[in-house]
Amino acid sequence: MQSFDMNVITRSLGEVGSTVFYILVGIIILELIIYGIFGKLLKSRHTLPAMLLGPAVVGLAVLIVYPLLWEFNLSFTNMSLRRFGDNAQYTWLACQDNPQEVNSWVTDCLIKNYADVFRLPVLKQAYFFPVLLRTILWTAVNMFFHVAGGLGLALLLNRPLRGKGVYRTLIILPWAIPQVIAALAWRGEFNYEFGFVNLMLGQVGIPPLQWLTAPGWNFVAMCIVNIWLGIPFMMVILLGGLQSISGEYYEAAEIDGANGFQQFKNITLPLLQPVMTPAIILGTIWTFNNFNVPYFINQNELETSDILVTALFRAAFQYNRYGFAAAFAFVIFIILLVYSIFYIRVTGALKEVNA
Amino acid sequence: MSTTSSSQTSTPGAAGKKPDSVLSRFFYAQRGDSPFKLLMIHLTLILASIIAIYPVLRVLTISLRPGDRLLSTSLAIIPEDASFENYTKVLTDSDFLLWVWNSFAVTGATSIIGVILASTSAYAFSRSRFPGRTAGLIFLLATQMIPAAMLMVPLFILAVQANLIGTYRGLVIAYSVTSIPFSIWILKGYYDTIPYDLEQAAMLDGATQMGAFYRIILPLTTPALAIVFLFNFMAAWNDYLLARIFLSNATEIWTWPLGLQLLQGQFTTAWGQFAAASILVMIPVVTLFLYSSKYLISGLTAGGVKG
Numbered sequence: 001m002q003s004f005d006m007n008v009i010t011r012s013l014g015e016v017g018s019t020v021f022y023i024l025v026g027i028i029i030l031e032l033i034i035y036g037i038f039g040k041l042l043k044s045r046h047t048l049p050a051m052l053l054g055p056a057v058v059g060l061a062v063l064i065v066y067p068l069l070w071e072f073n074l075s076f077t078n079m080s081l082r083r084f085g086d087n088a089q090y091t092w093l094a095c096q097d098n099p100q101e102v103n104s105w106v107t108d109c110l111i112k113n114y115a116d117v118f119r120l121p122v123l124k125q126a127y128f129f130p131v132l133l134r135t136i137l138w139t140a141v142n143m144f145f146h147v148a149g150g151l152g153l154a155l156l157l158n159r160p161l162r163g164k165g166v167y168r169t170l171i172i173l174p175w176a177i178p179q180v181i182a183a184l185a186w187r188g189e190f191n192y193e194f195g196f197v198n199l200m201l202g203q204v205g206i207p208p209l210q211w212l213t214a215p216g217w218n219f220v221a222m223c224i225v226n227i228w229l230g231i232p233f234m235m236v237i238l239l240g241g242l243q244s245i246s247g248e249y250y251e252a253a254e255i256d257g258a259n260g261f262q263q264f265k266n267i268t269l270p271l272l273q274p275v276m277t278p279a280i281i282l283g284t285i286w287t288f289n290n291f292n293v294p295y296f297i298n299q300n301e302l303e304t305s306d307i308l309v310t311a312l313f314r315a316a317f318q319y320n321r322y323g324f325a326a327a328f329a330f331v332i333f334i335i336l337l338v339y340s341i342f343y344i345r346v347t348g349a350l351k352e353v354n355a
Numbered sequence: 356m357s358t359t360s361s362s363q364t365s366t367p368g369a370a371g372k373k374p375d376s377v378l379s380r381f382f383y384a385q386r387g388d389s390p391f392k393l394l395m396i397h398l399t400l401i402l403a404s405i406i407a408i409y410p411v412l413r414v415l416t417i418s419l420r421p422g423d424r425l426l427s428t429s430l431a432i433i434p435e436d437a438s439f440e441n442y443t444k445v446l447t448d449s450d451f452l453l454w455v456w457n458s459f460a461v462t463g464a465t466s467i468i469g470v471i472l473a474s475t476s477a478y479a480f481s482r483s484r485f486p487g488r489t490a491g492l493i494f495l496l497a498t499q500m501i502p503a504a505m506l507m508v509p510l511f512i513l514a515v516q517a518n519l520i521g522t523y524r525g526l527v528i529a530y531s532v533t534s535i536p537f538s539i540w541i542l543k544g545y546y547d548t549i550p551y552d553l554e555q556a557a558m559l560d561g562a563t564q565m566g567a568f569y570r571i572i573l574p575l576t577t578p579a580l581a582i583v584f585l586f587n588f589m590a591a592w593n594d595y596l597l598a599r600i601f602l603s604n605a606t607e608i609w610t611w612p613l614g615l616q617l618l619q620g621q622f623t624t625a626w627g628q629f630a631a632a633s634i635l636v637m638i639p640v641v642t643l644f645l646y647s648s649k650y651l652i653s654g655l656t657a658g659g660v661k662g
Contacts, residue, residue: 008453012523012608016460019527023468046486048564052479053491056472056539059532064498067509074509085516153403156396163397169645170404173411176644178593180612181633184619185414188626196413199430228410282499289502291596296616313504317600322508329505336500 027055075113075326088323113327122311122328123319126303132335135288135307138223142287145227147280150234155268157235158242168239175232183296186225187212190297197221215304218297222305226293234279241275242268281343285336308332411637418442418630441627442635445618450606451632454614458592461523461610465530466587472531473538473583474576478568480539481546482554492543495536503596511600521605526598530591538583545579546572585647592640611636 034054038047079088095102095109102108107115122128153171157164174182189195190211198208211221249267258266291309298305300314312332316325412432419437420427422444427434445451479485480492510529511520519525553575554567562570573580595612602609611632618629 008607009456012457012460015523015608016464016527019524020464020468023528023531046483049479049483049485052475052483056476056532056535059472059528060498060535063510063529063532064501064506067506067513068501070513071505071509074512079512085512153400156400159396161393161396161400167400167404171400171407172645173407173641176641177411177637178589178612178640180593180595180615181414181637182410184615184629185410185633188417188619188629189410189413194427196409196430203430228406232407285500289500289504291503309502309504312502313507313596316504316508317511322512325508329502329508332502333500333505336502337497340497340500 030054030058071326071329074323075330076111077323078112079322080324081320084322091323111327113324114331116324117328117331123303123306123314126306126311128331131306131308131311134219134304138219138226138294138307139284139287141223142226142230143280143284145223146230146234146283146287147276149227149231150238153231153235154238154242155264157239171235172232174229175236179229179292180296182229183225183293186221186228187297187299190221213302215302218302218305222294222297225297226287226290229293230283230287234283237275237279238272241272244275245271281340284343285340288336288339308335414630414633414637416630417627418634420627422627441631445628445631445635449618449628449632450609450614451611451628451635453607454609454611455636457608458610458612461527461530462588462591465527465591466534466584468531469534469538469587470580470584473535473542474573474580476535477539477542478546478572480543482551482564495539498536507596507600510597514601520601520603521608522601523608526601529597529601530587530594533597534587534590538587541583541586542576542579545576549575581647585643589640589644 031051031054034051035047038044038050044050076090076092077088078091078094079085083089091112092105092109095105095112117128120127122131157168161167189197192198192208192210192212195211197211201208209217211217245268249271250263253263253267288307289309290307291313294305294307294310295313298310300310300318303311306314309332312325312328315321315328416432416434418441419439420434421436421438421440429435480488510525514520514525517525549572553571554564557567557571558564593612594610595616598610598613602613606614615629615632615636618625618632
């Protein structure tokens with residue numbers, strides 16, 4: 001154990017502070033360069049936007065664009081723990097060392113890592129397609145319950161009701177709790193003997209379940225935790241949308257004799273659409289990419305509980321197959337990209353960008 | 356909170372309403388809902404509230420159990436012989452305080468940088484038409500699709516090669532930048548709702564565009580800035596993945612999520628300490644979150660997910 005004293009405090013302050021200082025100095029230099037080039041040299045009317053955007057653009061380029069390009073390059077190499085850094089080779093160069101194993105130059109040499117994603121286990125035993133199907137199932141189950149639960153609660157809370165603020169505060173709680181804590185605490189509660197889940201099942205006469213070791217139940221456990229975590233966000237967003245719908249529509253509908261369900265179907269749902277669509281797109285992507293819940297509930301034990309992103313993490317940091325993991329990452333990215341483009345086309349969700 | 360929302364809520368059906376019974380007046384009914392229906396609504400909401408808070412109460416329960424009764428099959432919320440033993444233990448016998456301090460130092464610095472970078476960029480996206488604007492906005496949206504684990508692979512290897520593993524350098528830069536796209540989207544949506552006339556009036560009076568931004572737009576967007584700060588703070592404060600990659604095995608600079616995982620891993624010996632530490636971390640985060648949730652709701656619906 002480290003001692004927590006002034007030395008430690010000043011040490012971390014110093015390290016963080018100096019990094020912040022370097023960042024600020026970097027920003028100032030960058031602004032001067034942009035001002036020099038755009039303002040003085042080109043006399044551009046875009047000088048101000050360029051200066052406003054400069055630091056963020058450079059930051060995103062260094063931390064997101066460059067690493068992704070580098071990763072794309074990495075996905076064609078055989079980098080692993082043994083062949084790290086300069087010892088890694090492009091797969092087509094590595095091919096030349098043992099030409100007798102090559103059946104097809106394209107799949108065995110040129111895009112070997114990408115081909116391996118589909119033909120070899122991505123982990124020890126798990127193949128790509130079962131993991132993909134599980135991820136889709138995971139996303140679908142979670143989104144269904146998030147939207148259904150969130151919409152149901154939002155509709156209830158949108159009524160004039162006593163104690164509404166208290167209910168909302170309590171129901172929001174799972175969102176407020178750090179995911180790491182929630183997931184780790186739930187893992188403890190899925191313990192066979194002492195967790196409250198099995199204890200409660202015991203109270204109603206159901207025998208205890210192997211939440212942490214039985215593959216199917218482990219997956220159910222992950223879903224329970226994530227549904228519990230995700231409903232508040234949907235509820236809050238949809239409640240905001242509901243509150244922006246003018247009451248006049250309902251008054252008019254009531255005069256025309258529409259019942260509750262007809263009002264819901266013909267007024268609430270269509271008018272909620274602009275809020276619901278982006279929330280569902282974002283929610284789907286977040287769920288698909290959710291790392292914390294599957295990772296902490298399963299803790300890298302059952303391969304049958306891995307979804308794509310946790311499998312990717314294991315391929316990279318447990319089995320240290322960096323080149324392969326890079327290819328795997330791009331396959332996942334393309335799946336998400338196709339989904340998003342499809343969804344945007346269908347719903348026209350990006351109209352405002354072009355406005 | 357309840358007053359702000361009920362003032363916006365419509366009260367349809369007021370015209371043809373029957374006289375209220377005592378029971379329905381108690382439940383504040385305006386829609387002419389029957390008392391039975393109101394009772395069902397309240398029961399549903401009470402059930403939902405219990406489901407939402409019970410797991411959290413269990414963490415509290417376990418944190419209050421004395422060491423020798425940690426593994427108990429009792430379901431009582433407050434254990435019979437409640438004690439603060441776990442709290443004193445986690446505060447004095449573990450690195451918990453150090454981890455929280457580290458988290459605080461890193462998170463505070465990075466969220467301020469993140470807000471500054473995002474607020475200026477979002478202003479450019481909202482007010483200026485420059486080449487590449489649409490492409491830039493779509494790029495920002497696309498970054499939200501990138502799985503975190505996908506970026507970890509290259510960031511880890513690049514950080515190893517740049518000798519940034521086991522220091523705060525990489526982590527601070529990474530936290531400052533990764534939250535920018537989402538922040539820009541929220542803030543841009545918010546700036547868009549402010550009429551440009553305000554700045555034009557200021558500029559007619561001799562202010563520069565930056566002056567107008569600083570004096571007029573920034574004060575008006577305080578709620579949105581608060582949300583973005585909160586989002587950045589929460590994202591960095593709760594992050595596990597980046598910290599795990601960048602801080603590696605250097606336990607003396609670990610942030611609390613790494614430390615908590617260590618405590619939770621020793622299930623039988625340190626479960627109580629894990630629970631106590633969780634409660635201690637949760638109290639400020641949850642308070643901050645609930646306090647700011649009214650901004651959060653208005654900001655999210657006004658900006659980020661505007662249709």
